Amino acid sequence: MTGAETVQVPLSPTMSDVEAMAEAARCLFCEDPPCVRACPTGIDIPLFIRKIVSGNRVGAAKTIFDANPLGASCARVCPTDELCEGACVWGKSSRPVEIGRLQQYATDAVLERDVALYDPPSQPIPHRFAIIGAGPAGLAAARELALAGAQITIYEREHSPGGLNTYGIPPFRLSADVAVAEAEMILSLGVHFERGVEVGTHVRPEELLDSYDGVLLACGLDAGRRLGIEGEDLEGVMDALTFLRMAKEGRARAGREVVVIGAGNTAMDAATTARRLGAERVTIVYRRSEQDMMAYRFEYAFAKSEGVQFRWRLMPVGFVGDGAVQVVRCRQTEADPSGAWRLAEREERLPADQVIVAIGQARRWDLLDAFQVPHRDGAVTVDEQGRTGRPKVYAAGDCVWSGKGAEATVVVAVEQGKRAARAMLNDALSRRVENGVAAEGSAWPT
Amino acid sequence: MADLTVEIAGIRSPNPFWLASAPPTNTGFQVERAFEAGWGGAVWKTLTDRPVRNVSSRFGALHIADKRMVGFNNIELISDRPFEDNLAEIRQVKRRFPDRAVVASLMIEPDKKQWQEAVRKVEDAGVDGIELNFGCPHGMVERGMGAAVGQHPDLIQRQTAWVKSAATVPVIAKLTPNVTDIRASARAAVAGGADAISLINTINSIIGVDLKAHVPRPTVAGLGTHGGYCGPAVKPIALYMVAECAKDDAVCVPISGIGGIATWQDAVEFLLLGASSVQVCTAVMQHGFRIIEDLVDGLNRFLDESGVGGVRDIVGKALPNYVPFGSLDLDHRVVASIDAERCIGCYKCYIACLDSAHQAIAPGDAEARVPSVLVDRCVGCNLCEAVCPVACIEMIPMTELVGQCQVSSVTAHP
Numbered sequence: 001m002t003g004a005e006t007v008q009v010p011l012s013p014t015m016s017d018v019e020a021m022a023e024a025a026r027c028l029f030c031e032d033p034p035c036v037r038a039c040p041t042g043i044d045i046p047l048f049i050r051k052i053v054s055g056n057r058v059g060a061a062k063t064i065f066d067a068n069p070l071g072a073s074c075a076r077v078c079p080t081d082e083l084c085e086g087a088c089v090w091g092k093s094s095r096p097v098e099i100g101r102l103q104q105y106a107t108d109a110v111l112e113r114d115v116a117l118y119d120p121p122s123q124p125i126p127h128r129f130a131i132i133g134a135g136p137a138g139l140a141a142a143r144e145l146a147l148a149g150a151q152i153t154i155y156e157r158e159h160s161p162g163g164l165n166t167y168g169i170p171p172f173r174l175s176a177d178v179a180v181a182e183a184e185m186i187l188s189l190g191v192h193f194e195r196g197v198e199v200g201t202h203v204r205p206e207e208l209l210d211s212y213d214g215v216l217l218a219c220g221l222d223a224g225r226r227l228g229i230e231g232e233d234l235e236g237v238m239d240a241l242t243f244l245r246m247a248k249e250g251r252a253r254a255g256r257e258v259v260v261i262g263a264g265n266t267a268m269d270a271a272t273t274a275r276r277l278g279a280e281r282v283t284i285v286y287r288r289s290e291q292d293m294m295a296y297r298f299e300y301a302f303a304k305s306e307g308v309q310f311r312w313r314l315m316p317v318g319f320v321g322d323g324a325v326q327v328v329r330c331r332q333t334e335a336d337p338s339g340a341w342r343l344a345e346r347e348e349r350l351p352a353d354q355v356i357v358a359i360g361q362a363r364r365w366d367l368l369d370a371f372q373v374p375h376r377d378g379a380v381t382v383d384e385q386g387r388t389g390r391p392k393v394y395a396a397g398d399c400v401w402s403g404k405g406a407e408a409t410v411v412v413a414v415e416q417g418k419r420a421a422r423a424m425l426n427d428a429l430s431r432r433v434e435n436g437v438a439a440e441g442s443a444w445p446t
Numbered sequence: 447m448a449d450l451t452v453e454i455a456g457i458r459s460p461n462p463f464w465l466a467s468a469p470p471t472n473t474g475f476q477v478e479r480a481f482e483a484g485w486g487g488a489v490w491k492t493l494t495d496r497p498v499r500n501v502s503s504r505f506g507a508l509h510i511a512d513k514r515m516v517g518f519n520n521i522e523l524i525s526d527r528p529f530e531d532n533l534a535e536i537r538q539v540k541r542r543f544p545d546r547a548v549v550a551s552l553m554i555e556p557d558k559k560q561w562q563e564a565v566r567k568v569e570d571a572g573v574d575g576i577e578l579n580f581g582c583p584h585g586m587v588e589r590g591m592g593a594a595v596g597q598h599p600d601l602i603q604r605q606t607a608w609v610k611s612a613a614t615v616p617v618i619a620k621l622t623p624n625v626t627d628i629r630a631s632a633r634a635a636v637a638g639g640a641d642a643i644s645l646i647n648t649i650n651s652i653i654g655v656d657l658k659a660h661v662p663r664p665t666v667a668g669l670g671t672h673g674g675y676c677g678p679a680v681k682p683i684a685l686y687m688v689a690e691c692a693k694d695d696a697v698c699v700p701i702s703g704i705g706g707i708a709t710w711q712d713a714v715e716f717l718l719l720g721a722s723s724v725q726v727c728t729a730v731m732q733h734g735f736r737i738i739e740d741l742v743d744g745l746n747r748f749l750d751e752s753g754v755g756g757v758r759d760i761v762g763k764a765l766p767n768y769v770p771f772g773s774l775d776l777d778h779r780v781v782a783s784i785d786a787e788r789c790i791g792c793y794k795c796y797i798a799c800l801d802s803a804h805q806a807i808a809p810g811d812a813e814a815r816v817p818s819v820l821v822d823r824c825v826g827c828n829l830c831e832a833v834c835p836v837a838c839i840e841m842i843p844m845t846e847l848v849g850q851c852q853v854s855s856v857t858a859h860p
Contacts, residue, residue: 018512025511028835031797032809053511089815092790093836 003278024052038087041068060106069143075103121149130212135163137397138218140417146189153192205370214424217395221361231319240270240358254279255354263293267358287315386420448749449756455616455641459486459547466725467551474535483735487547492524506653506663518677519653533571540572553579562612581622581647596622599634606638616641644702648674677728681706692720710744718764779844780826788838791815795830
């Protein structure tokens with residue numbers, strides 16, 4: 001296989017019926033199940049697994065999608081070791097039930113067969129909502145609002161829905177086809193999808209605030225941050241999101257010797273993608289130590305198993321090359337007794353014909369300014385329900401991620417989107433009642 | 447090495463494991479394969495003097511989740527091969543394996559002459575014994591055979607007597623469980639002169655229904671019928687019936703135990719409740735003859751570890767402890783005890799006790815998830831022990847518990 005093909009082969013193929021049955025039969029149907037508590041979206045895991053055992057695969061998918069509108073994507077990308085499977089009681093004396101793969105088995109039945117799980121709402125309600133961004137948070141909110149009968153428009157600057165599921169997650173983890181098919185399932189519930197529309201450029205924010213009952217910022221983050229060092233514009237130096245997007249679209253090429261800068265989950269994704277695209281040597285360079293890295297342990301383990309090499313406490317200070325990058329100039333970092341980092345004198349030169357920068361993404365400052373939402377260092381501050389404090393403005397997903405902790409996951413974004421949808425609808429209903437307009441339709445089921 | 451040989455009504459075999467009369471003993475080819483694998487005996491697939499025709503399909507199975515063939519049923523009849531072919535094969539098998547028990551199973555029209563003629567033929571072929579099929583619950587019943595005989599003690603007695611008056615080898619009457627009191631059947635067989643009884647034959651059953659076609663399974667050209675149920679799920683019924691016969695003073699003949707035996711432990715249970723040998727079918731149909739290796743090895747190790755000389759020494763050892771309900775001690779109490787070390791926190795015991803028993807298990811700390819038993823509410827029913835997936839619950843006598851465990855307050859329960 002060529003690298004371009006290898007990168008598309010799913011890490012985790014869908015289980016066969018026989019495999020799924022045997023694995024599903026291991027589930028104990030626990031009381032007060034820890035797996036459900038560990039799922040940010042609260043999927044009734046024992047119930048969907050029991051439905052698999054009874055041969056009710058579509059019913060199992062319905063149980064999943066009820067709680068998690070992006071159940072098919074999450075089945076593939078969730079850090080299950082840290083969540084449901086990490087909490088499985090079998091982990092104490094055996095191995096946990098493979099919940100993620102069973103979820104994939106169940107949800108694939110719906111994606112593959114194009115089953116309509118939800119009837120269109122029988123009672124439309126007059127409320128109109130705008131959602132900025134068709135990533136996991138925006139789609140989850142749209143699904144919840146659509147089922148409540150509201151009218152929703154999603155403004156998406158890209159062509160396809162799905163956000164990072166479609167454009168950023170390595171194809172061997174989640175193919176764009178699955179991400180888009182799942183998004184289409186949500187859009188088919190009567191959601192109006194405005195593709196290629198940039199809020200602030202094509203649509204004025206005030207217009208949205210005037211004509212909708214609520215606006216959800218689910219815009220995610222912006223392009224990758226730059227290092228701001230010498231040679232960053234050389235050919236062969238690119239940011240991780242651009243690289244991953246090209247891989248997802250089947251047009252990425254990996255160099256022979258690739259240096260990836262940064263050690264978060266995106267860096268691991270970029271490094272493993274480069275390996276699968278055929279790079280001979282991929283080295284992750286991180287300015288701090290192994291203990292400080294942001295990536296999940298399993299991502300780190302996976303990268304190592306894919307042959308990615310690691311250089312700790314090494315800081316790139318410049319790129320050298322004649323038109324195209326050839327060398328990464330680095331300097332060792334060391335901690336002084338006060339705990340601060342400083343650069344060692346000696347320089348090290350790593351050969352590289354490709355450099356992928358994965359040191360985080362910029363914030364959507366344009367939208368923060370346009371909607372005048374409170375934020376902390378660019379992360380929109382919200383309450384538990386996604387309220388920004390600005391009337392009619394809500395936020396969910398990566399744009400509210402504070403950068404601390406490792407919760408910038410799809411499944412967390414989905415839950416935030418669900419909660420924000422609930423708040424948007426409740427707030428809109430009570431506003432209409434206050435304004436003397438009889439609330440039509442039903443309130444959010446509580 | 448324990449002595450695994452058995453003798454039942456004069457029929458000897460090197461181990462207590464016989465193949466029951468069923469599809470695995472349909473031909474000489476199969477029986478020879480079984481003996482090569484190590485089976486101690488075989489009861490040939492039931493022979494009759496007039497040919498029968500079988501249907502397609504014939505078997506239905508009860509699967510539970512990924513566990514296949516927990517129960518099994520069939521609508522196959524007795525041998526549909528020519529009597530003479532079977533006799534020739536019996537002769538050949540017996541020549542090759544003189545130390546194994548070869549028993550002919552017979553089912554003949556209710557006519558003394560025909561029965562005796564069949565007896566003469568199989569004896570001439572060299573069988574070690576004859577088993578009378580009074581149990582087959584389908585197909586032959588309509589012709590006054592099988593369970594049609596086995597459900598009427600007077601017919602059992604009469605036909606057994608016909609056979610006994612002609613036979614020179616030991617005669618085993620095989621009984622149907624589709625009766626109200628198995629002892630009546632067993633007594634009738636003994637009264638007719640049977641040298642041994644074997645039980646149970648299969649149970650009347652519908653194994654399932656095709657949900658779309660609305661037809662009972664197995665389905666034959668769009669229709670279904672009831673068949674004979676067997677497999678691991680019937681073992682408890684068979685154990686009960688064997689014990690009832692073994693306990694009965696009027697049933698003074700050896701018993702060959704049949705019904706759901708798949709492991710050596712199953713076999714030991716039958717032996718302890720009074721069987722002198724056992725017969726196996728469904729487990730072979732599922733796994734092949736090779737299971738005999740573990741049956742023999744496991745039984746041998748068990749006997750050695752128990753310090754018992756041979757199989758014969760454990761026959762009926764559990765019978766004195768099998769008593770009528772009225773003999774049970776009403777003052778005896780056991781309570782559940784949960785081993786916190788091995789508990790994995792699934793709370794299955796908690797919910798089982800809460801919803802279906804006596805609300806005697808408290809969920810415990812939300813983090814540790816180790817449930818605790820409220821001793822004063824626990825009636826010792828065993829439900830928690832049954833549902834526990836890691837066998838960390840033990841039922842211990844109250845007398846042993848004193849001082850070990852705190853008695854919880856009823857009001858502490860949620």
